[in-house]
Amino acid sequence: MNDQQNPYDPYHPPQPQIVGYDAYGQPVYQQAQQHEQQHQYDPYAQPQQSYGYDQYADTSYAQQGYGYEGYAPGYDTAPQQPAPPDVPEPQPHPEPAPAVAVPEQRRPVPGPERPEPEREYRTEQFSFVEDPDEDSEDVIDWLKFTESRSERREEAKRRGRNRVVALVVVLAVALIGGVGYLWSAGKIPGLSDQETEQGGTASGPQKRDVIVLHLHNTKNKETSTALLVNNATTKQGTTILLPNSLSVANDDGTTTTLAKSVDDDGSTGTREAIGALLGTKITGTWRLDTPYLENLVELVGGVEISTDTEVPGAKKGDAPLVPKGENQTLNGRMAVAYATHRGSGEAEAKQLERFGQVIQGVLRKMSDDPQSATVTVQTLAQILDPSLPDKDLGASLAKLAEHAKVGDYKTALLPVQEDGTLSEQATSSVVKDILGGSVSAPEQGAAVRVGVRNASGNEDATEAARIVLVNGGYAVVDGGRADTESSSQVIYGDAAQKAKAEEVAKTLGLPAGAVEKGTAAANADVTVVLGQDYEVE
Missing domain, CATH: 3.40.630.190 (LCP protein)
Structure with a gap:
């Protein structure tokens, strides 16, 4: 085995070198060791933005290299030795080991023809997991139950309101239809234009x-x-x-x-x-x-x-x-x-x-x-x-x-x-009763209808009065005979016919006192009762 250790061998890292001794005689190792401790891998650290370089290739290591001048505390001069490269401690799988910076060595910069090397980790490998709460499901179920119960109540109220509205509409239509039928049939007392009396007669104008x-x-x-x-x-x-x-x-x-x-x-x-x-x-x-x-x-x-x-x-x-x-x-x-x-x-x-x-x-x-x-x-x-x-x-x-x-x-x-x-x-x-109840107003230009009733005892009085009235422009209605009266009368039933009654009296030569209001014949505007005082010419 070669005595020279491989600085890149993760299983046989190089031994730190002693750069001096402190006041107590203890060896002082190169500060690279401290640098290694400061740059250990932090799994929660956010990755730095890369601009075409490997974010794990820290240039600070290249600046330090083996020519870094460091002094031990308490010593002004001390032999400087190049610091061994940082070798991370082996991590168990699947935790990826931190990258080792090689002095005076840079990783290749990715270009358009050389794809960027695959990263040693991905962001989706990290996730935050909250501990489940054993009461959370119960709370959710209760909220769902409360919401559904409220919705059911609102729906029931809405249906109830719809039923009430529909019932009111039906009752209103039925009421209007019933009242309309009774009104058209003239069966509502006090509301119809005419009140039907016994025998088929009616009060008021009739068609x-x-x-x-x-x-x-x-x-x-x-x-x-x-x-x-x-x-x-x-x-x-x-x-x-x-x-x-x-x-x-x-x-x-x-x-x-x-x-x-x-x-x-x-x-x-x-x-x-x-x-x-x-x-x-x-x-x-x-x-x-x-x-x-x-x-x-x-x-x-x-x-x-x-x-x-x-x-x-x-x-x-x-x-x-x-x-x-x-x-x-x-x-x-x-x-x-x-x-x-x-x-x-x-x-x-x-x-x-x-x-x-x-x-x-x-x-x-x-x-x-x-x-x-x-x-x-x-x-x-x-x-x-x-x-x-x-x-x-x-x-x-x-x-x-x-x-x-x-x-x-x-x-x-x-x-x-x-x-x-x-x-x-x-x-x-x-x-x-059958033909009108009362004499209707004559049409424009129509002659005034005068009923003549003979109460003079002279049969020729009716014909004489008829001739005079017809010559005066009146329409004569024969009213028949009546019991003998001493004085003649000109009777009008409506106040609007008073002036016409006065004109009829003048036409027949009767005094103004003969005109009086009373019950005129139903088929005439003015009724004349010829008395014994009426002189036949």
Whole structure:
């Protein structure tokens, strides 16, 4: 074995050399030993930044080398020996041994063609590991439980609020729908525009649709007249039967009967005369000849009515054309025979009532759809009055059919006196309750309606007063006769009619004191009661 030791042999490091002795005679070793202790490997030290050189090749070792001059304490001169190279103590695996600096030797600098040598350690070899806490899992579980429990509570509250909101919305919709239905049906006391009274009447303004129907018998040329009234406010339908003896006014102010008015004045003149007499607006006229009535009954599939009499056959000995009894089914021919039948010695009112039965039976069988009802009218191929086109007639009949199907339909006879004038009963039961309740305001330019009631005992007084009023531009309504009165009166029911009543009194030559407020006729703006003081010229 060579006596010279290899300074780079890690298993046989060179022995430190004695550079002197201290005051106590102890050897003093070279200071390189101290340098070795100061530069031992620190595993927690941060690696220094490298600029192309090996960070473990400390240049301080190269500066020291073997020519470093060091003195022992207490000695000025001492032989200097080169310091042995630093050799780190062997470290157990896997701790890497610190690099040994070789004096006067530098490691090659990496260049573009020579890759940098692999480092002796990597940063990922070092990690900080915290000791697990045995209570940490319990704390995490408790936090998770608390958070989940809070979330469940919030979710439950949110669902509860959603349910409450949904319930409130449903109740509000139901309440609004119910109130709307009751309001539209007029069943809320105090909130509807009109309060429906017993008997189908209502207080306040009402919406009505009135058409006049003339049934012409092609065999005997007689006419039967009725008013078809649709009250949209009370949702009632009514047929008002008008006797042929009803007194109406002509255009020249003279009076005539309803039957003569139909023959002489036609549909337009008669419609206006009836409207002026009853104080109502009639929208149109429907002329229905008996052959068309027969076709109409066939189109709706026949009618079912309770007949009050037996209609005999065409020839003596034939079976009755219409039997008497409850719920009789009549075809078109039988319905026409029953509607126009008037027995020997019977009043006209009986025949009018049978006519009304047939009309109501037809309405019960007719469709309540306006379009379908219009098709039925068009199928008849009849010539209609220009005032009432087929579309308007179909719509009116459909509304009346709707009332008739549910039992909200009735038939009423307008009562007249022997002379054809209206009685107080007629104005209160028919004109007031069915046709309007009160006289509506006249249209712009329309004549003031004046009812004349004769209480003078002189039959000529009515005609004399009529002529004077017509010449004065008034529309005269015959009010019939009344018990004898000594003084004449001009009565107005509404304060707005007071000025008109005063003008009527001047026209008739009556004193101003004759004008007073009271109950006027339902079909007139002003009512005149002629007393014994009225002078007939």
